[in-house]
Amino acid sequence: xxxxxxxxxxxxxxxxxxxxxxxxxxxxxxxxxxxxxxxxxxxxxxxxxxxxxxxxxxxxxxxxxxxxxxxxxxxxxxxxxxxxxxxxxxxxxxxxxxxxxxxxxxxxxxxxxxxxxxxxxxxxxxxxxxxxxxxxxxxxxxxxxxxxxxxxxxxxxxxxxxxxxxxxxxxxxxxxxxxxxxxxxxxxxxxxxxxxxxxxxxxxxxxxxxxxxxxxxxxxxxxxxxxxxxxxxxxxxxxxxxxxxxxxxxxxxxxxxxxxxxxxxxxxxxxxxxxxxxxxxxxxxxxxxxxxxxxxxxxxxxxxxxxxxxxxxxxxxxxxxxxxxxxxxxxxxxxxxxxxxxxxxxxxxxxxxxxxxxxxxxxxxxxxxxxxxxxxxxxxxxxxxxxxxxxxxxxxxxxxxxxxxxxxxxxxxxxxxxxxxxxxxxxxxxxxxxxxxxxxxxxxxxxxxxxxxxxxxxxxxxxxxxxxxxxxxxxxxxxxxxxxxxxxxxxxxxxxxxxxxxxxxxxxxxxxxxxxxxxxxxxxxxxxxxxxxxxxxxxxxxxxxxxxx
RNA sequence: GGUGCCUUGGUCAAGUGGUCAAGACGUUAGCCUCUCACGCUGAAAUCAGGGGUUCGACUCCCCUAGGCACUACCA
Numbered sequence: 058x059x060x061x062x063x064x065x066x067x068x069x070x071x072x073x074x075x076x077x078x079x080x081x082x083x084x085x086x087x088x089x090x091x092x093x094x095x096x097x098x099x100x101x102x103x104x105x106x107x108x109x110x111x112x113x114x115x116x117x118x119x120x121x122x123x124x125x126x127x128x129x130x131x132x133x134x135x136x137x138x139x140x141x142x143x144x145x146x147x148x149x150x151x152x153x154x155x156x157x158x159x160x161x162x163x164x165x166x167x168x169x170x171x172x173x174x175x176x177x178x179x180x181x182x183x184x185x186x187x188x189x190x191x192x193x194x195x196x197x198x199x200x201x202x203x204x205x206x207x208x209x210x211x212x213x214x215x216x217x218x219x220x221x222x223x224x225x226x227x228x229x230x231x232x233x234x235x236x237x238x239x240x241x242x243x244x245x246x247x248x249x250x251x252x253x254x255x256x257x258x259x260x261x262x263x264x265x266x267x268x269x270x271x272x273x274x275x276x277x278x279x280x281x282x283x284x285x286x287x288x289x290x291x292x293x294x295x296x297x298x299x300x301x302x303x304x305x306x307x308x309x310x311x312x313x314x315x316x317x318x319x320x321x322x323x324x325x326x327x328x329x330x331x332x333x334x335x336x337x338x339x340x341x342x343x344x345x346x347x348x349x350x351x352x353x354x355x356x357x358x359x360x361x362x363x364x365x366x367x368x369x370x371x372x373x374x375x376x377x378x379x380x381x382x383x384x385x386x387x388x389x390x391x392x393x394x395x396x397x398x399x400x401x402x403x404x405x406x407x408x409x410x411x412x413x414x415x416x417x418x419x420x421x422x423x424x425x426x427x428x429x430x431x432x433x434x435x436x437x438x439x440x441x442x443x444x445x446x447x448x449x450x451x452x453x454x455x456x457x458x459x460x461x462x463x464x465x466x467x468x469x470x471x472x473x474x475x476x477x478x479x480x481x482x483x484x485x486x487x488x489x490x491x492x493x494x495x496x497x498x499x500x501x502x503x504x505x506x507x508x509x510x511x512x513x514x515x516x517x518x519x520x521x522x523x524x525x526x527x528x529x530x531x532x533x534x535x536x537x538x539x540x541x542x543x544x545x546x547x548x549x550x551x552x553x554x555x556x557x558x559x560x561x562x563x564x565x566x567x568x569x570x571x572x573x574x575x576x577x578x579x580x581x582x583x584x585x586x587x588x589x590x591x592x593x594x595x596x597x598x599x600x601x602x603x604x605x606x
Numbered sequence: 607g608g609u610g611c612c613u614u615g616g617u618c619a620a621g622u623g624g625u626c627a628a629g630a631c632g633u634u635a636g637c638c639u640c641u642c643a644c645g646c647u648g649a650a651a652u653c654a655g656g657g658g659u660u661c662g663a664c665u666c667c668c669c670u671a672g673g674c675a676c677u678a679c680c681a
Contacts, residue, residue: 097681098681131681134680136680137680213607216607216608217607218607218608218609218677219677220678256609267612270610272610273610282679284679285679289678289679289680289681310675311675311676311681312681313610313675313676314611315676317609317610337611338674340673340674350674351675381618381630382618385618385620388618388629388630389628412611412612412674414618417617417631417632419631419632420617420618424631474644474645475643476643477642479643534640563640565639568640569640572640573641578641578642579642580641
């Protein structure tokens with residue numbers, strides 16, 4: 058067989074050679090140890106937590122080593138592509154703080170290793186495939202889907218490995234004339250790699266997360282170029298990551314099983330293999346089966362990044378959480394360096410986990426509380442405003458008209474040594490403080506059981522008579538104490554606990570009555586401060602309203 | 607079925623032959639306290655199972671079990 062002739066028959070229009078592209082995309086001049094990473098999503102319109110998890114790893118690895126991180130769009134599958142998915146992807150990633158040095162951006166494409174969209178790289182792939190054909194390492198295959206299906210069935214029955222390999226690779230050794238004839242007949246074909254792999258032989262590859270990985274060589278004659286003239290993932294990955302000079306391929310562990318194919322392809326092209334970084338899939342406990350399982354986009358709304366945006370999680374909180382599961386010692390580092398920029402953390406692939414990580418919402422919430430506790434009232438307000446603008450127009454209008462008041466509300470117990478940690482995400486925050494606004498006020502809790510209805514009215518009546526917004530915190534509380542004692546309740550809770558039979562209840566119960574009247578809830582931040590912010594009119598009307606109950 | 611990866615408390619995990627097996631979340635008992643939150647002091651809870659190697663194994667080897675992934679002209 059004259060492979061040169063075959064190559065010309067198959068790719069008459071390809072005139073470039075691999076060397077041309079080598080020259081066009083020279084090796085990067087980067088400092089020693091610098092990593093070049095990439096995020097390579099398909100534009101399916103769905104970006105999830107796992108994508109962000111990987112993207113953050115890519116970004117950190119590149120930027121802590123002085124390297125580069127780029128975004129490549131893997132759109133070789135025309136069936137899966139969703140219109141407008143790329144801008145959404147870019148927006149979402151930048152919302153969560155991920156930016157790229159190269160590749161697709163809002164303002165078009167940047168970087169010297171483009172195009173960064175695979176559908177625009179057809180000529181490059183075809184040049185490489187032609188090169189393989191010329192060397193006898195790839196060949197056209199005319200098998201129809203039906204034929205392949207039959208082979209698969211037969212293999213299943215005989216309990217053999219499925220796929221096109223060995224004797225099943227029927228078109229592996231077609232003659233030139235046969236190929237020419239079929240093409241002239243208009244038969245469609247794909248290009249398969251001619252595997253010389255031996256499953257008895259094992260190869261070794263480097264995985265920065267898992268260490269040395271060793272697997273049997275690939276025997277399958279995998280498709281490298283599809284009927285439509287675009288490559289499969291396998292070939293596109295090899296060509297792109299070589300030409301874009303990627304040093305570290307960070308991807309999900311579902312790719313590990315294809316490493317034999319990739320290694321074979323890199324070797325066949327005579328290219329150096331990148332270092333792989335196979336990270337774990339995010340899992341959750343299934344409510345029905347109580348078993349660990351992969352987070353699914355159909356069943357689990359919390360997999361979607363949109364879910365967190367909508368609930369109003371601070372992007373920084375999501376990032377902090379992801380960092381804690383990405384590098385096992387991040388949490389301790391953060392504890393020791395509460396104010397440090399996360400970029401100062403010494404991120405490394407070897408500290409990434411190789412076992413499945415369970416997504417833990419309560420941990421996310423805890424991390425979020427810590428993040429928000431460090432924010433200023435102004436920052437909280439700003440975020441709430443942008444969240445409401447997108448998701449809750451009514452709240453946005455309310456907040457826009459009450460900025461001064463909101464700043465005071467968000468400032469309660471903020472700053473200082475022991476800030477409150479009860480703010481988690483926007484929706485929760487709103488529910489937490491909406492009683493400050495009559496439009497959203499509601500009684501969320503019941504009256505304390507320890508206080509009779511009669512006493513309750515007495516407490517509220519006296520409270521209203523005595524209430525003076527000019528009182529300072531201690532003067533105000535002295536009045537509450539006076540009512541407490543008058544009505545036969547213990548002024549000190551400890552006294553009540555020691556001799557419960559001597560009292561009806563204690564000052565806590567009495568103030569809970571007032572708190573519930575004013576806020577609709579049995580717990581809240583310091584009541585005196587709350588009332589200072591509300592103003593006398595609101596306090597008065599709330600207490601009056603409560604007395605009617 | 608085959609191939610590969612993974613396996614320390616409920617969860618995330620440190621650990622690399624000798625530790626009373628870190629820490630965090632969660633749970634929980636208290637303290638502080640007008641409620642809540644914060645903070646503080648405690649508690650319960652882990653090396654999947656079985657064989658080796660070794661004076662000694664969470665750490666090394668083998669087997670078993672379980673979980674996960676892949677097994678497309680999808681990525």
